[in-house]
Amino acid sequence: MRRPPERATLAALWLLVFSVTTQTMILAPILPRVAEQLRMAEGRVAWIGTGYSVAVALVAVVAGPVSDRVGRRRMLLAGAAAMTVGLALHALAHGFGSFLAVRVLTGAGGGVLTGATAAYVGDYFPPERRGWANGWVMSGMAAGQVLGIPVGTLLAARSGFHAPFLVFAGTMAVAWLMIVRWVPQPDVELQHAPLGTRYLVRHYRALVTRRDAAVAILSNFGMFGGTALYVLFLPTWLEEARGATPGQVALLFALGGAATVLAGPAAGRFSDRTGRKRLVVGASVGLALGIVATVPVARGMTAAYLLFTATMALFAARASPFQAMMAEIVPDRQRGSMMSLSMAVGQAGSGLGSALAGATYAYAGFGGNTVLAACAALGMAALVASYLPETAGSYNTRENQP
Template identity: 50%
Template sequence: MAARSEWRILLALWLMVFSASSQVVIMAPILPRIGATLGIGELEQGSLITAYAVMLSVMALVAGPVSDRLGRRLILLVGSGAMTGALLLHGVAYSFAALLAVRALAGAAGGLLSGAAVSYVGDYFPYERRGWANGWVMSGVAFGQIVGIPAGTLLAGLADFRWPFLAFGLTMALATLLIWRYVPQPPGVRSELPLSLRNVLRRYYELLRRPTTSRSPLVYFLMFFSIGLFLIYLPTWLEHTQGFRTEEMALLFLIGGLANVVAGPLAGRLSDRIGRKPLIVGATLGLAVLMAGAPLLMQSDLTIYTLFALAMALVGMRMSPLQSLLTALVPGARRGSLMSLSIALGQLGIGISGVAAGWLYKEYGYLSNALLGALALVLMALVVGYGLPEPDLQASVGEG
């Protein structure tokens, strides 16, 4: 019975992660279509990414302490319900201003959800099983690339760019129902600190003052900053230089998603055995090398598909070990605050990369995006390798 309850929880969180991540990633392949439909250029397209990321960052800073005090279940329910509404509002976004507004609303809802799933796994599962659990939950991101992104890309090409968001709104509504039905509040992990602006600021100050926990947000910032630089204008570059069509773009994300969905759970389970840091550092450095060389090597369909699949596999290899590592750095009553702070800085990285990538792409070409992204990954590997401890795999520090 316990095993069945665990799988129901993982399914609900998986569907939430699938829906939330798909509605973000779909922006990259359909960004040129959005630009053509609304008559906006590269800089305005990048601002759609930035608006979402900035609102997510702000709301995540609020949601973390609230989830520590009131519980993860409440935040998961409110966040998934709010995301459902925001995604359905995309159906009436017929101007750049309207789309910018609904992307900001979706970002606010995403801020509520940002660290909730990872924190919940940290609360519910012991440390020696968190790599496995996080691997399955985060495979929702990869499944989005396999099914959600290709289907959404084709749907945007056949109908309208708004339709993928409406479809993900329906899957998020189902996730909300599953969370309400099957995801309980884990006992014994709530903070006793009263909710107030002063207490929230003090909690974040304490996290930033400690060397170990202050490095976690930096790791997330560098990770998402690099991915934004690499991914946001990759479809645009492939269209302009390789003549990629909608169907080929959908196939690209399908292949990348397959690589990610295989690598993620395997890496999570392996990290439960050998430790988190070797996989995180190795995958990050490997991705840096690939990212730097991709614009020079992606000269045929075979190399494009192969290198993108390898890149997505490396992304999957580091994600669940990294999340499992970070959830062990603080006790459960502070876990939501740390994860929300980290993800807020990560989304700030995405927001900055959206603006920077658009300017770099326009002024210097896609190679400049990839090289700066690779440099950020090297810095991330150094911070993880020398700045974060590797907890004992037999220790379960989630309660306290």
């Protein structure tokens, strides 16, 4: 079979990530519209997000080993189809129960796609271009922040909260068609054991008993948790302490998203040439410094724009090579499980970080949030520097058998 153009494969994965990310993030800004149209308290509607996250995490844990058995392409097709149907069914959501049901179905699709997309990049792209490919695919998340969220918010205001989900059903359907056409099954070693509970338990036991895999998963937990600690209450602090307007906050995040789009692929390509470990460690240390500098440095919005843009560039400079590193730590037959479990644990880290962010902001102010977030970044740097191998260059996952 003729190998499709590499950039076409990347485009399919990029649109997939863009659609998944945007339909997830859109709930927060349109929450008032949802509460108004469904005639319920915003606090109750917020549980919809919890239902989605739980579905993602539970399905991801099962989907990872399954993808190691049946291949990543099948999982991408199944996950994209499930999410397309789930998003389209949002048109029928006219109450709490029906809205929760369609979000859970959509979350199930997200659970399949979360690890399968990252694992596919590790399977398909050779080590010398893996960081670059990860950077481009992950830039779909930032593009969702810059483009998808504002457009979705505007659609919800004009046409009702169902409208953005239906648009994202369309983009996901296009992504599914692109996967059919341009995303082949990579030529990698798969598991051959029969599927079942025993297979899942044995598969994950073999994974988490590897020190490098366990440390990488723990580092991902800290990365997601630290991000939530810093970002969640940044807009609130800027409005309360610096007098920022909603428009200025929107511009801040647009600039941060643009920095991520540019920095992610560049950092990935740089890690392909010079190594992933030093870039992850260096970006984490720089990120910690940028985070703790927020309160004393960002005394006006111009300084906040510059600092946040630099900080988001460092976030991307850390995330792209680290995702490539996680995919390379384990052999082909464990990659799906590794990426799915790490993403599920990352979701847990984000949840814990969000909870800590609220409590810390209430008792210590945003300065306390920045200290904890910086500690999380430094902790990740220490773990990666001390326990994880350099995986770029001559490192070959097929030879890295447990």
